[in-house]
Amino acid sequence: MSAARDRSDDAVPGGRVLLEGPDIHRALTRIAHELLEANKGPAGLLLLGVPTRGVPLARRLAQRLLEVEGTVVPTGSLDVTMYRDDLRRHPTRALLPTELPPEGLDDKVVVLVDDVLxxxxxxxxxLDALSDLGRPRAVRLAVLVDRGHRELPIRxxxxxxxxxxxxAERVSVLLAESDGRDAVVLSAPAAGGGA
Incomplete structure (x- = not known):
């Protein structure tokens, strides 16, 4: 099988694969280098994954940073469930753990990691959840996929x-840790759906 095959051949039920494991690996490696450049090294960085898929992505980024710099960057998770503005519409949500390193997040450069923006x-x-946990020196955002459609001034x-x-399209991130494979899948709107 050719490594340069057409991604349209990678159709999955209800969607088309746009990124595969090697693409995701390269994207995370590039983000790791960008983080190091922006921060002038790994000192003071703290990666917080937003559940669910942001958590394994944060761990993978920490691994890339370790490979590049030889330094362990603290990693944790930040559950935002109780801070969401749609709880009235969707009140039943599983609470996931917020896990911070023992040194906390005060005066750290916190990098929020999520799968899709x-x-x-x-x-x-x-950001609201972070303000209840401490006072970072700065907050940065790293995402695997930015699909646009912003409703708030966040980038x-x-x-x-x-x-x-x-x-109307749906972007799904599949990760080996939870889904058994790495992929980003674009699902078209249902027949008769909006544009």
Whole structure:
């Protein structure tokens, strides 16, 4: 099988694979280098993954940083469930753990890591959650996919792939840790759906 095959051949039920494991690996490696350049090294960095898929992505980024710099960058998770502005519409949500390193986040450069950036509402919730936990020196945002459609003035500092989509399309990130494989899948709107 050719490594340069057409991605349209990678159709999955209800969607088309746009990124595969090697693409995701390269994107995370590039983000790791960008983080190091922006921060002038790994000192003071703290990676916080936004559940669910932001957590394994943060761990992978920490591994890339270790490979490049030989320094362990603290990693944790930040559950934003209780800070979301759509709880009235979707009140039943599983609470996931917020795990911070023992030294906390005060005076750290906190890098929020998420899989897909769309409206910006999840990141707004993450910023609110951070303010209850401490006072970082700075907050940066790293996402695997930015698909546009912002509803709030939020932008990512580090993006693996900008992926223009229609509002009706769905972008799904699959990761080996939870899904058994790495892929980014674009699902078209249902027949008769909006554009």
């Amino acid at each position: 769309c409206s910006g509402r999840t990141i707004r919730a993450a 990512a500092d580090h993006v693996g792939k900008n992926l223009p989509t229609s509002a």
